[in-house]
Amino acid sequence: MRAAGDDQLEDLINRDVPIPLYYQICQYVRTLIDSGKIKPGEQIPTEAQLQQLFGVSRATVRRAISDLAYEGLLDRRRAKGTLVARTKLEETLYGFASFTNSVFKSKKTPQSRVLDFRVTRVDGSIADFLGIGREDDVATMKRIRYVDGEPVAVENWYAPVRHLPGIDRSFFKETGIEQSTYHMLQERYGIQLTKAVDTMSSVALDKEDAELLRRERHMPVLLRTRISYNSAGVPITYSSGRYIITLIINFEKKVHE
Amino acid sequence: MRAAGDDQLEDLINRDVPIPLYYQICQYVRTLIDSGKIKPGEQIPTEAQLQQLFGVSRATVRRAISDLAYEGLLDRRRAKGTLVARTKLEETLYGFASFTNSVFKSKKTPQSRVLDFRVTRVDGSIADFLGIGREDDVATMKRIRYVDGEPVAVENWYAPVRHLPGIDRSFFKETGIEQSTYHMLQERYGIQLTKAVDTMSSVALDKEDAELLRRERHMPVLLRTRISYNSAGVPITYSSGRYIITLIINFEKKVHE
DNA sequence: CAGTGGTCTAGACCACTAG
DNA sequence: TAGTGGTCTAGACCACTGA
Numbered sequence: 001m002r003a004a005g006d007d008q009l010e011d012l013i014n015r016d017v018p019i020p021l022y023y024q025i026c027q028y029v030r031t032l033i034d035s036g037k038i039k040p041g042e043q044i045p046t047e048a049q050l051q052q053l054f055g056v057s058r059a060t061v062r063r064a065i066s067d068l069a070y071e072g073l074l075d076r077r078r079a080k081g082t083l084v085a086r087t088k089l090e091e092t093l094y095g096f097a098s099f100t101n102s103v104f105k106s107k108k109t110p111q112s113r114v115l116d117f118r119v120t121r122v123d124g125s126i127a128d129f130l131g132i133g134r135e136d137d138v139a140t141m142k143r144i145r146y147v148d149g150e151p152v153a154v155e156n157w158y159a160p161v162r163h164l165p166g167i168d169r170s171f172f173k174e175t176g177i178e179q180s181t182y183h184m185l186q187e188r189y190g191i192q193l194t195k196a197v198d199t200m201s202s203v204a205l206d207k208e209d210a211e212l213l214r215r216e217r218h219m220p221v222l223l224r225t226r227i228s229y230n231s232a233g234v235p236i237t238y239s240s241g242r243y244i245i246t247l248i249i250n251f252e253k254k255v256h257e
Numbered sequence: 258m259r260a261a262g263d264d265q266l267e268d269l270i271n272r273d274v275p276i277p278l279y280y281q282i283c284q285y286v287r288t289l290i291d292s293g294k295i296k297p298g299e300q301i302p303t304e305a306q307l308q309q310l311f312g313v314s315r316a317t318v319r320r321a322i323s324d325l326a327y328e329g330l331l332d333r334r335r336a337k338g339t340l341v342a343r344t345k346l347e348e349t350l351y352g353f354a355s356f357t358n359s360v361f362k363s364k365k366t367p368q369s370r371v372l373d374f375r376v377t378r379v380d381g382s383i384a385d386f387l388g389i390g391r392e393d394d395v396a397t398m399k400r401i402r403y404v405d406g407e408p409v410a411v412e413n414w415y416a417p418v419r420h421l422p423g424i425d426r427s428f429f430k431e432t433g434i435e436q437s438t439y440h441m442l443q444e445r446y447g448i449q450l451t452k453a454v455d456t457m458s459s460v461a462l463d464k465e466d467a468e469l470l471r472r473e474r475h476m477p478v479l480l481r482t483r484i485s486y487n488s489a490g491v492p493i494t495y496s497s498g499r500y501i502i503t504l505i506i507n508f509e510k511k512v513h514e
Numbered sequence: 515c516a517g518t519g520g521t522c523t524a525g526a527c528c529a530c531t532a533g
Numbered sequence: 534t535a536g537t538g539g540t541c542t543a544g545a546c547c548a549c550t551g552a
Contacts, residue, residue: 020520020521020522021521021522022521022522046536046537046538047537047538048536048537056522056523057522057523057524057525058523058524058525059316059521059522059523059524060521060522060523062538062539063521063522065538067475070327070461070475071460071461071475072461076538076539077530077531077537077538078529078530078531078537078538078539079529079530079531079532079536079537079538080530080531080532080537080538081536081537081538082537082538096508194509195507195508195509196507196508197505197506197507197508198505198506198507198508199503199504199505199506200457200479200503200504200505200506201479201502201503201504202459202460202477202478202479202480202500203328203459203477204327204328204329204477218324218327218328218475220459220460220461220477220478221459221477222457222458222459222479223459243459245458246456246457246458247456247457247458248454248455248456248457249454249455249456249457249506250452250453250454250455251353251452251453251454251455252451252452277539277540277541278540278541279540279541303517303518303519304518304519305517305518313541313542314541314542314543314544315542315543315544316540316541316542316543317540317541317542319519319520320540320541322519333518333519333520334518334519334549334550335518335519335520335548335549335550336517336518336519336548336549336550336551337518337519337549337550337551338517338518338519339518339519
């Protein structure tokens with residue numbers, strides 16, 4: 001229902017064109033952000049305001065906002081409002097270097113929070129990757145990784161206890177160089193991991209990880225799995241991590257390879 | 258409105274629990290797929306059927322289906338139905354190897370379709386990556402990549418014409434080893450690219466690329482950018498690709514690095 | 515032509531936050 | 534308590550597909 005004195009700029013939207021209204025609203029909000037009119041951390045108009053501004057139903061506004069939130073561009077908070085998301089972090093990890101080392105190199109502060117540690121048996125592909133039977137015990141650990149206090153990754157870590165006798169939750173530190181599992185393996189067991197095979201793909205954040213990373217569900221994140229081997233070529237650890245950040249890799253090829 | 262003879266199994270859903278209905282439906286459909294009851298390419302129940310089955314409104318059903326489609330698990334087709342998506346392809350690319358070589362190595366058939374070629378000026382970061390001024394012409398090319406006929410990637414390719422005099426659309430082949438730009442640069446210009454820097458991150462497919470890859474909009478895909486250098490360390494090409502597939506990388510570290 | 519998913523409306527009640 | 538986003542309903546019309 002539009003009142004007579006309705007002077008909102010509905011030129012912003014065009015109902016005579018076969019472009020969905022929600023998509024036009026999407027683009028409008030996008031330009032607000034891209035142009036810098038609304039900056040990260042600031043609030044965009046409320047759903048009610050957008051509804052009025054464009055003269056559409058609330059469902060249509062929500063469809064537009066949802067699309068942008070799924071991309072990770074917006075951050076919705078019940079009872080507070082919808083904010084422009086903190087920029088997708090510019091942090092980077094480098095090739096084979098550990099998370100801890102990568103972050104230190106960029107003069108930021110890495111940090112961890114261990115959510116879970118247990119020794120158990122694992123099924124299926126993880127056992128296969130580690131080259132063990134279903135009856136072998138595996139130390140499993142889950143933690144959140146931070147850069148300068150911002151959560152940037154959720155990691156799951158697995159290692160056969162056969163190689164790590166007496167392993168305990170207290171072995172995993174949450175600050176300093178000691179939080180590196182590479183460091184821990186070196187110090188506690190004298191194990192050096194000199195080879196790794198990574199896989200990279202892309203997945204949507206599920207509910208649990210979205211909450212841990214304080215991001216919107218469905219936001220696309222980098223999924224990296226890594227099998228690390230000791231110098232004898234024996235797989236020692238398997239890990240999988242979901243990263244908000246970008247990973248950088250350097251390749252060098254011998255000529256005439 | 259539920260009829261008396263309404264014998265649909267609404268035990269599937271629990272309205273007395275603070276779990277959103279759409280989420281419960283989501284989980285139900287997920288188990289149908291995970292358990293193999295409905296296989297890739299097969300159709301899930303229509304929206305109307307799910308509505309009846311659970312006794313909810315159509316909007317609620319659509320919210321559930323949308324969530325799964327955004328994850329890439331479902332493939333909605335207007336007027337036909339909603340299918341379980343073809344599995345996220347198991348294809349893999351290897352480290353520094355070219356797409357063409359990687360695919361050939363796995364005994365599949367790579368193919369390309371060039372959508373666009375032009376010589377133009379480019380703005381901002383691409384010019385920076387290539388180490389050229391804003392006034393330098395750049396050859397730009399966009400293509401779709403296929404493995405055994407399935408579209409798996411959209412690639413954008415850029416190279417300063419300064420290094421590639423007389424470059425023409427006809428230089429880009431669509432089949433065989435010749436579709437490799439590495440191969441083309443070697444054969445036509447004697448240029449060998451021996452070093453590369455990649456960045457990996459994760460983004461949602463936009464409308465255009467989703468159509469090209471015949472996937473759902475918003476599906477998370479791997480975004481890889483690559484700057485390739487000749488043996489003198491001069492950047493020759495910049496490319497960015499969106500990949501449905503997984504990338505594998507091998508790392509080897511000298512001990513005592 | 516009937517049936518599918520795509521878009522849109524106009525309501526409703528809720529949980530949570532902040533003043 | 535007022536205002537936010539979260540969930541849900543019961544409709545509507547559309548474009549496209551396939552029989």
